[in-house]
Amino acid sequence: MPAASHTEQEPAKPESGPASAPHDPVIESERAHLVESRKFLGLMRDDVLSLEALGGDPVSEEYLKAALYQRAEALKDLPDTPLFFGRLDYRHRVGDQDGDHTQDSDGTEGGGEQFHIGRRHVHDPDGRPVVIDWRAPVSRPFYRASQTEPMGLARRRRFGFAGGELTAYEDETFGAAPAAATALASQPSKIMLDEIERPRSGPMRDIVATIQPDQDDIVRADADQSICVQGAPGTGKTAVGLHRVAYLMYAYRERMARRGVLVVGPNRAFLSYIRNVLPALGETQVTQVTMADLVADRAGLRVKASDEEDAARIKGDARMAEVLRRSLWARLNAPAEAILLVRGSRRWRVPAHEISRLVDELRERGVRYGAGRDMLAHRIAHVILTRMEAAGEACDDRTHDAVRRTRPVRAAVDAIWPKADPVRVVYTLLADREELARAAGGLLDGAEQDALSWPASRAGRGPGSARWSAADLVLIDEAADQVERTASLGHVVVDEAQDLSPMECRAVARRCETGSATVLGDLAQGTTPCATASWPEMLVHLGKRDAQLRVLEVGYRVPREILDFANRLLDQIAPSLTRAASLRHDPGALDIVTTTDGGLGDALRVVCAEAADRPGSVAVIAADDQTAALSRALDKGGLGHAVLGPAGRHRDSDGGTDGDRDRDSDAAPGSVRLTVVPVSLAKGLEFDQVVVVEPASIAASGHRGPHRLYVALTRAVSRMTVLHARPLPALLA
Numbered sequence: 001m002p003a004a005s006h007t008e009q010e011p012a013k014p015e016s017g018p019a020s021a022p023h024d025p026v027i028e029s030e031r032a033h034l035v036e037s038r039k040f041l042g043l044m045r046d047d048v049l050s051l052e053a054l055g056g057d058p059v060s061e062e063y064l065k066a067a068l069y070q071r072a073e074a075l076k077d078l079p080d081t082p083l084f085f086g087r088l089d090y091r092h093r094v095g096d097q098d099g100d101h102t103q104d105s106d107g108t109e110g111g112g113e114q115f116h117i118g119r120r121h122v123h124d125p126d127g128r129p130v131v132i133d134w135r136a137p138v139s140r141p142f143y144r145a146s147q148t149e150p151m152g153l154a155r156r157r158r159f160g161f162a163g164g165e166l167t168a169y170e171d172e173t174f175g176a177a178p179a180a181a182t183a184l185a186s187q188p189s190k191i192m193l194d195e196i197e198r199p200r201s202g203p204m205r206d207i208v209a210t211i212q213p214d215q216d217d218i219v220r221a222d223a224d225q226s227i228c229v230q231g232a233p234g235t236g237k238t239a240v241g242l243h244r245v246a247y248l249m250y251a252y253r254e255r256m257a258r259r260g261v262l263v264v265g266p267n268r269a270f271l272s273y274i275r276n277v278l279p280a281l282g283e284t285q286v287t288q289v290t291m292a293d294l295v296a297d298r299a300g301l302r303v304k305a306s307d308e309e310d311a312a313r314i315k316g317d318a319r320m321a322e323v324l325r326r327s328l329w330a331r332l333n334a335p336a337e338a339i340l341l342v343r344g345s346r347r348w349r350v351p352a353h354e355i356s357r358l359v360d361e362l363r364e365r366g367v368r369y370g371a372g373r374d375m376l377a378h379r380i381a382h383v384i385l386t387r388m389e390a391a392g393e394a395c396d397d398r399t400h401d402a403v404r405r406t407r408p409v410r411a412a413v414d415a416i417w418p419k420a421d422p423v424r425v426v427y428t429l430l431a432d433r434e435e436l437a438r439a440a441g442g443l444l445d446g447a448e449q450d451a452l453s454w455p456a457s458r459a460g461r462g463p464g465s466a467r468w469s470a471a472d473l474v475l476i477d478e479a480a481d482q483v484e485r486t487a488s489l490g491h492v493v494v495d496e497a498q499d500l501s502p503m504e505c506r507a508v509a510r511r512c513e514t515g516s517a518t519v520l521g522d523l524a525q526g527t528t529p530c531a532t533a534s535w536p537e538m539l540v541h542l543g544k545r546d547a548q549l550r551v552l553e554v555g556y557r558v559p560r561e562i563l564d565f566a567n568r569l570l571d572q573i574a575p576s577l578t579r580a581a582s583l584r585h586d587p588g589a590l591d592i593v594t595t596t597d598g599g600l601g602d603a604l605r606v607v608c609a610e611a612a613d614r615p616g617s618v619a620v621i622a623a624d625d626q627t628a629a630l631s632r633a634l635d636k637g638g639l640g641h642a643v644l645g646p647a648g649r650h651r652d653s654d655g656g657t658d659g660d661r662d663r664d665s666d667a668a669p670g671s672v673r674l675t676v677v678p679v680s681l682a683k684g685l686e687f688d689q690v691v692v693v694e695p696a697s698i699a700a701s702g703h704r705g706p707h708r709l710y711v712a713l714t715r716a717v718s719r720m721t722v723l724h725a726r727p728l729p730a731l732l733a
Contacts, residue, residue: 030087030159031166033116037083037130041122045075074120074282081280082161084118084131085209086142089155091175112154117142119208120282134208135220135250143216150174158191158209196556196584203276204686207239210556218518218550219243223252223491226512226547228519228535232580233566233714234558237520238684241493242274244518246281248491259490262511263288266496269644270684291504292470294511295477299423305458305467309529309702310451315471316501316530318541319443324479327429327439328369331418332359339412341384341403346391348384355380359416370484373417377404380412422479423463426472431459477507486510496683497521497538501530505541517544524574525683525711527704555582557686557717559589565720566713568731573706592722600693600725601633607691607721608639608674614719616688617673621712623697624678630693631676641674644681679708682715690716696726 048071055061077083090112115132117139122131132139141151153174160168170191192210211219218240221227227244231237245263249256263286265271271288278286289297296302307315314320335352342348358379362372381404385395403409428435431454440449460466480486492512494500498521500508508517519542523532532538539547555563560582567579595603604620611618620641622630627643634641677685679698690712692698698709709729713720727733 026169027166030169033130034083034166036124037116037118037122038077040124040130041075041077041083041120043125044122045072045077048072048075070284073279073284078164078280080163081119082159082164082166082209083120083122084116085159085161086117087155087157087159088115088117088139088142088153089157090114090152091150091154092152112152115139119206119280133250135247140216140220143211144213145174147174158189160191160194193584203272204239204274206243206277206280207236208243208281211240211243212236212554212556214550214552214554215240215243219247220251221548223248223255224516226517226519226544228497228539228544228547228549229521229552230535230549230577231520231522231552232524232555232563232577233522233711234555234563234582234717235552235580236556237522237552238274238495239277240552241495241518241520242277243281245286245491245493246278246283249283249286252490256490257285259488259515261286262294262489262492264294264492264494264508265290266499266683267681268293269681270495273685291500291507292473295470295473295507298480299473299476301423301463301468301473301476303468303470303473305469307469307471308451312469312471313501313529314444314448314451315469315475316503318502318506320475320503321478321506323436323440323443324425324429324475325482327435328420328425328479328482329363330439331420332363333416333418335359335412335416339380339408341406341408343388343403346388348387350380350383354383355412355416358383368485369420369482373413373419376417377409377413380404380409384409420479420483422476422483425479426475427459427463427466429475430454430472431466471501471503474501474503474507477510478503481510486513488512488514490515491517493518493520495520496525497532498523498526499528499531499683500538501528502538502541504530505538509541509543513543517542517547519544519547524570524577525707527680527683527707527711529704531704531707551578553578553580555580556584558582558714559584559586559716559718561586561590562716562720563714565590565732566710569706569710569713569729572731573710586718589716589719590722591720592728593724595723595725597725600723601630601636603723604630604633604691604693605637605639607723608634608641609637611689611691611719611721612639612674614689616718618675618689618691619682619685619687619715620674620676620691620693621679621682621698621715622676622693623701624680625701626693626697627676627678634674634676639674640672641676642672643676644678677715679712683711685715686717687715688718689720691721691723693723694726695722695724695728695732699729 048068051068053061053064053068055064092112115138116130117134118131119134120131121129121133121136123129134142141153142156145151145153145156155174156172158170158172159166160170168191170189172189195210207215215236218227218229221244229237229240231240242263245261249261263274265274265288267290271290275288278284292303335355338352339350339355340347341350358376362375362379367375378400381400384403385400388399389395429439430436430452433449433453436449436453440452444452454466458467489511492508492515494508494517497519519535519539523535526532535549536545539545563580563582570577570579593603593607608618608620620630620634627645631641631643675687679701692712695709695713698712699705701708706729713722722728
């Protein structure tokens, strides 16, 4: 970006080119501060690396080594990433971190403090800050100050960068007369807009330099507050969720580090796309998983099959929790005989009817299955100890534990309350039609039970050889929680949440039962059979009915022309949603190209070749069953590209695969600029340019086809070409 001068009363206007920058004293001064800051960051990292892990024992020493390593990783300099992006000049000295202000001792203006705002805190060898973390309270005016509410600022400066080099600055002064303040408030920052519009390729970038006030409110919300964000494409909801994680890790570090933070994404392509955001903000201890991997890891199984839509919808229904509960608790047996315990010369007897009463009391308490089994042994031991004490024997905790572990008590508990394996519980339910009918009676009708029941070919010889689906693993996770409580984390972020089934919501809810959640999504982009119709309904399943609903209505990435075109579908797919308005306006952003069936391949090659001459990433998005033919068409024209495959293979145009990637992963687009993307994997991704092929075919791909089309039409952040031979869907035409 060219260098910018600044005037006293209005934001800076860029000059003609970068040649003017070297002799600008402000640019030179700020560049010197940048060099100095990078040197100090390096010294901070060297200090950490020089420390020895001197623990009192080998285990403590390993913990210290891990902590030092993580700290050193967080202090790594990223040469191509600006170390700071703004500066705040306060009118007075900052009194404390809460933003109170005091005048200098001489009472003059201009004696305020200056703070460079960046992605992490940097201090000099004497401990004086040279860069302030964007999450610190003193940094908040960078995002929230306005001409009507300056928050103590005299000036806000934004910096423009080319890679890691500072090339421009732009000043906004505060304290002008009301008329001038109104004029200033209506002028958006050009540096900020240029940063938003900057072409991208590869993984997602952070938006720390361009967070808007409505986004900042969500990012800095209290750790105990759960928030649901409804955001149209391009409104930054994913970035907001990730920056909220970074803020919580800063403001509540001990609490979040102790309890853990989890980010749940829709697929591995999406996780690969966002993987660099948190590390760039200095946070490396956040777990990022897909829903399938989250539940699969707990069960130790992998997805080997997919369900028909009807089966997936029923397995995702909240009624399945009760079906599983019935099947699990049906394993309890009535006591067949009394317990007779011999200790020394005495015999102690607990009759069967008394054991039955203990079992009934535990069931009425609503304890989990595994906890109830443990408690039954303790209850039986307590009954026996009560009688021993009544007979004059001295008893203590050791006596209680000894009685609980005796063979007669353990045998009785095993017979009455047998151990339960969650995998076996679900396997039996799906593979045994009679067991399913018994557990689902009155909850699921015959047709629904038929849709759930496995054929023998899918059941295999046992759980290990069964062909499990993603929805099956969610059922196992539910059964596992009914046996033993799932550990709750400090905070969970779930993206594309509108696609979660009620049972998947319950899986997320278990992991933030005593923590908070950030729920991100867009009802218009619900593409799964179980996609939710309303946020309040979904929040009930998540156990967060008191969560605040925030709506992001301003798009910062998708040009107005593209968003308005896609919004035509909202009357059909989400009539209750407010149409988002875009901050960006580009008359050339949308192009509709009509061709013939026989000329589709030629037209695609022409469009992609033209796109390759423009900067940034390019994607061809089409119905899943069309991607192979489109890839062959690009091969024919010698256009190098990658294919984002449904099975997760990231295939280059020469037919090879990326051997460094997990065979089961959904790989994100890498160094190849042109990527063919099945519409089922497009959600959450962004590309500078997008070619949407045959919208009618996408709209016809299942009863959620129009929602998939809306997703495809909102992936471009600079330019979109709609290429079609078939007539466009009516709402688009």
